[in-house]
Amino acid sequence: MSPRITVDPITRIEGHLRIDVEVNGGAVQDSWSSGQMFRGIEIILQGRDPRDAWLFTQRFCGVCTTVHAITSVRAVENALNLEIPINAQYIRNLILCAHALHDHIVHFYQLSALDWVDVVSALKGDPASTAALAESLSPWPGNSRRQFEAVKDKLAGFVKAGQLGIFTNGYWGHPAMKLPPDVNLLAVSHYLQALDIQRKANQVVAILGGKTPNIQNLAVGGVANAINLDNESTLNMNKLFMIKDLLDEVATFVQQVYLIDVCAVGALYADWLKYGAGVTNYLAVPDLPLDTKGTQFDLPGGTIFNKDLGTAKAITSFQDPYFRDNVTECIAHSWYDGDWDKHPYEETTEPKYTDFNPAGKYSWVKSPRFQGKPMQVGPLAQVLVGFATGHEPTKRWATHALQTAGAVAKAQLSPAVLHGTLGRHLGRAVRAAVISELALQQWQRLAENIGKGDVAIFNPPTFPKGEVQGFGFHEAPRGTLSHWVVIDNGKIKNYQAVVPSTWNAGPRDEKGQKGPYEASLVGNPIADPAKPLEVLRTIHSFDPCLACAIHTLDVEGTELSKVNVFNSCDV
Amino acid sequence: MSEETSENASQRILVLGLGNVLMGDDGFGPTVVTLLAAQYELPEGVSALDAGTPGFDLTPHVSGLASLIVVDTVKLDAPAGTLRLYRLPEIVAHVPVVRASPHEPALQEALLALQFAGQAPAEALLVGAVPELIDVGPGLSASLRAAVPDALREVLLELGRLGRPAVKRSAPLPANLWWEERVT
Numbered sequence: 001m002s003p004r005i006t007v008d009p010i011t012r013i014e015g016h017l018r019i020d021v022e023v024n025g026g027a028v029q030d031s032w033s034s035g036q037m038f039r040g041i042e043i044i045l046q047g048r049d050p051r052d053a054w055l056f057t058q059r060f061c062g063v064c065t066t067v068h069a070i071t072s073v074r075a076v077e078n079a080l081n082l083e084i085p086i087n088a089q090y091i092r093n094l095i096l097c098a099h100a101l102h103d104h105i106v107h108f109y110q111l112s113a114l115d116w117v118d119v120v121s122a123l124k125g126d127p128a129s130t131a132a133l134a135e136s137l138s139p140w141p142g143n144s145r146r147q148f149e150a151v152k153d154k155l156a157g158f159v160k161a162g163q164l165g166i167f168t169n170g171y172w173g174h175p176a177m178k179l180p181p182d183v184n185l186l187a188v189s190h191y192l193q194a195l196d197i198q199r200k201a202n203q204v205v206a207i208l209g210g211k212t213p214n215i216q217n218l219a220v221g222g223v224a225n226a227i228n229l230d231n232e233s234t235l236n237m238n239k240l241f242m243i244k245d246l247l248d249e250v251a252t253f254v255q256q257v258y259l260i261d262v263c264a265v266g267a268l269y270a271d272w273l274k275y276g277a278g279v280t281n282y283l284a285v286p287d288l289p290l291d292t293k294g295t296q297f298d299l300p301g302g303t304i305f306n307k308d309l310g311t312a313k314a315i316t317s318f319q320d321p322y323f324r325d326n327v328t329e330c331i332a333h334s335w336y337d338g339d340w341d342k343h344p345y346e347e348t349t350e351p352k353y354t355d356f357n358p359a360g361k362y363s364w365v366k367s368p369r370f371q372g373k374p375m376q377v378g379p380l381a382q383v384l385v386g387f388a389t390g391h392e393p394t395k396r397w398a399t400h401a402l403q404t405a406g407a408v409a410k411a412q413l414s415p416a417v418l419h420g421t422l423g424r425h426l427g428r429a430v431r432a433a434v435i436s437e438l439a440l441q442q443w444q445r446l447a448e449n450i451g452k453g454d455v456a457i458f459n460p461p462t463f464p465k466g467e468v469q470g471f472g473f474h475e476a477p478r479g480t481l482s483h484w485v486v487i488d489n490g491k492i493k494n495y496q497a498v499v500p501s502t503w504n505a506g507p508r509d510e511k512g513q514k515g516p517y518e519a520s521l522v523g524n525p526i527a528d529p530a531k532p533l534e535v536l537r538t539i540h541s542f543d544p545c546l547a548c549a550i551h552t553l554d555v556e557g558t559e560l561s562k563v564n565v566f567n568s569c570d571v
Numbered sequence: 572m573s574e575e576t577s578e579n580a581s582q583r584i585l586v587l588g589l590g591n592v593l594m595g596d597d598g599f600g601p602t603v604v605t606l607l608a609a610q611y612e613l614p615e616g617v618s619a620l621d622a623g624t625p626g627f628d629l630t631p632h633v634s635g636l637a638s639l640i641v642v643d644t645v646k647l648d649a650p651a652g653t654l655r656l657y658r659l660p661e662i663v664a665h666v667p668v669v670r671a672s673p674h675e676p677a678l679q680e681a682l683l684a685l686q687f688a689g690q691a692p693a694e695a696l697l698v699g700a701v702p703e704l705i706d707v708g709p710g711l712s713a714s715l716r717a718a719v720p721d722a723l724r725e726v727l728l729e730l731g732r733l734g735r736p737a738v739k740r741s742a743p744l745p746a747n748l749w750w751e752e753r754v755t
């Protein structure tokens with residue numbers, strides 16, 4: 001029997017994601033992804049006023065607050081067939097862009113780069129040659145020899161004091177760590193600069209949203225940002241230009257630092273290009289609507305099957321039945337009563353926990369399917385759909401990224417290399433570059449429209465007698481998010497959120513088809529079963545966020561779920 | 572907006588409520604800071620924030636503070652409603668484990684990352700309450716409801732100790748605990 005590694009919990013706090021892999025001959029042979037906490041937070045919404053739903057949904061997850069808020073108002077507006085003023089679209093779009101940029105930067109530098117970057121090795125880096133390398137890759141002014149000297153000194157001070165602080169628990173010196181010391185030093189320097197830049201992206205959300213986390217400016221029917229260019233307490237000229245300056249700075253960092261770093265690190269781990277493809281059916285939804293109804297978009301969405309870009313089919317509007325009619329969730333291997341495959345409008349949530357049984361039920365996460373097929377969601381899906389459907393900024397930035405990585409790897413790289421663990425990182429960086437550009441265009445559109453004298457921000461909703469249903473979607477940082485609402489006489493009757501990490505982390509379905517996490521692990525190398533760094537690399541490349549896929553209700557016993565003094569981020 | 576630059580930016584103090592208001596007693600931190608802001612006038616440079624469960628996304632809010640006060644639930648072998656206080660060295664002493672999701676690095680990791688960047692507060696106080704029940708559904712248990720005034724008092728004592736006392740409003744503002752509203 002093959003040895004089995006259980007990484008439990010792979011997400012320590014909110015998610016309790018458990019990954020089991022069977023290893024044979026130094027590679028993963030089989031795998032299981034299990035959410036260890038019951039999900040069902042949507043039941044809180046039953047009976048409530050649909051206009052308040054977004055306040056609650058933005059508390060589903062402490063990281064993805066804005067995305068659940070905006071998706072919720074879109075779902076209710078869809079049920080009412082309610083168009084919103086164009087200013088409201090632009091303001092929401094700017095919040096979504098700034099949030100996505102913040103999220104992608106944090107994911108790479110603070111949450112996953114250290115799977116590839118050996119911080120301790122950075123101490124052997126040479127500031128002069130690091131600066132020369134950095135300048136050969138990018139015009140970014142923050143890459144001076146002096147900057148690298150300062151970072152190296154700071155790091156040396158930490159190590160000398162016998163404490164690595166935030167870096168204490170990395171797999172330093174692991175045989176799978178292969179970057180040269182200069183590149184490690186470069187990455188540590190950018191880790192610090194990224195902390196500063198993500199704060200600026202967050203400031204944009206704060207200015208427009210009134211507060212972060214948990215924005216205050218939404219309403220079913222639009223936004224609550226009164227616009228008056230000359231009034232200090234409204235959205236005015238001064239605030240608009242603060243937003244533009246911040247977006248400019250973030251865009252420069254994304255294009256000149258983040259994207260370049262991902263290309264360089266990816267190229268230096270080129271043998272990893274063959275790992276982690278897994279499910280190569282992709283789903284993305286269009287976003288950044290450009291009209292009041294949601295029929296034209298700045299970001300493309302659609303489906304691709306079997307890694308064949310020729311199969312690309314677009315999703316074209318907020319009303320598109322191609323999306324609405326093809327999503328189901330399956331519970332064949334999930335701890336719910338029964339064995340069904342249902343459309344979100346028809347779903348029920350009846351937990352029934354049995355033990356972890358790899359042949360039977362083994363996860364709290366359901367298995368979403370599109371036309372019965374597992375789909376990978378996330379930035380890579382959107383980039384591939386954009387590439388396949390001829391989305392100009394996506395093609396341009398993807399080509400730039402592949403050329404940059406190819407120059408470092410001394411190889412010709414085609415989009416086919418994007419199917420995999422490193423491809424998900426590259427896809428995310430390409431998407432960030434595209435969004436950094438589109439955010440400034442959205443800003444321009446908003447400023448011009450206000451300049452024309454249009455200050456409309458809200459169309460009041462009216463709720464009909466009887467039952468209506470609606471769906472709203474958003475291409476969130478982790479991929480396709482959809483909310484589904486059934487409203488009866490103006491009150492919520494049913495509410496379901498089908499979240500990106502459910503698409504990716506879900507277990508097998510009734511046909512035995514693995515979910516994306518599971519499929520992506522098969523074939524991964526494992527150098528040291530005691531330190532399964534390679535498993536983490538592949539799982540982290542999806543940017544798991546299990547808080548909304550599952551959460552912390554412990555139905556096994558009376559013990560409270562993980563509330564830990566040191567990990568206060570508990571749902 | 573938490574990042575408003577005050578005249579004395581290097582002396583900013585933040586009172587942070589952490590926890591999920593949809594999950595019973597986990598809403599303790601947000602409840603305490605919401606009541607603080609409604610009942611007390613905070614001096615210039617001191618703000619109160621219900622931050623939910625932002626994980627590493629705490630860093631922009633904590634960066635550059637002179638002092639941080641956190642109200643949260645803690646897991647302890649003690650009766651529900653017990654309050655415990657922790658200082659910065661105790662908060663960061665715990666070794667972080669391998670991280671995976673954006674939620675995992677939380678208060679401790681945000682502080683450690685900011686220490687590396689030289690932007691961490693010099694002081695921090697965590698006011699931790701032992702929860703009775705963390706379960707789907709908003710609203711505090713009786714034990715934690717009873718602990719709210721004590722936690723509020725600890726926050727006020729700390730602000731006083733830092734030389735930035737909060738002043739009780741003559742007419743309190745309505746506390747917006749919207750999550751406690753019942754379904755009608």
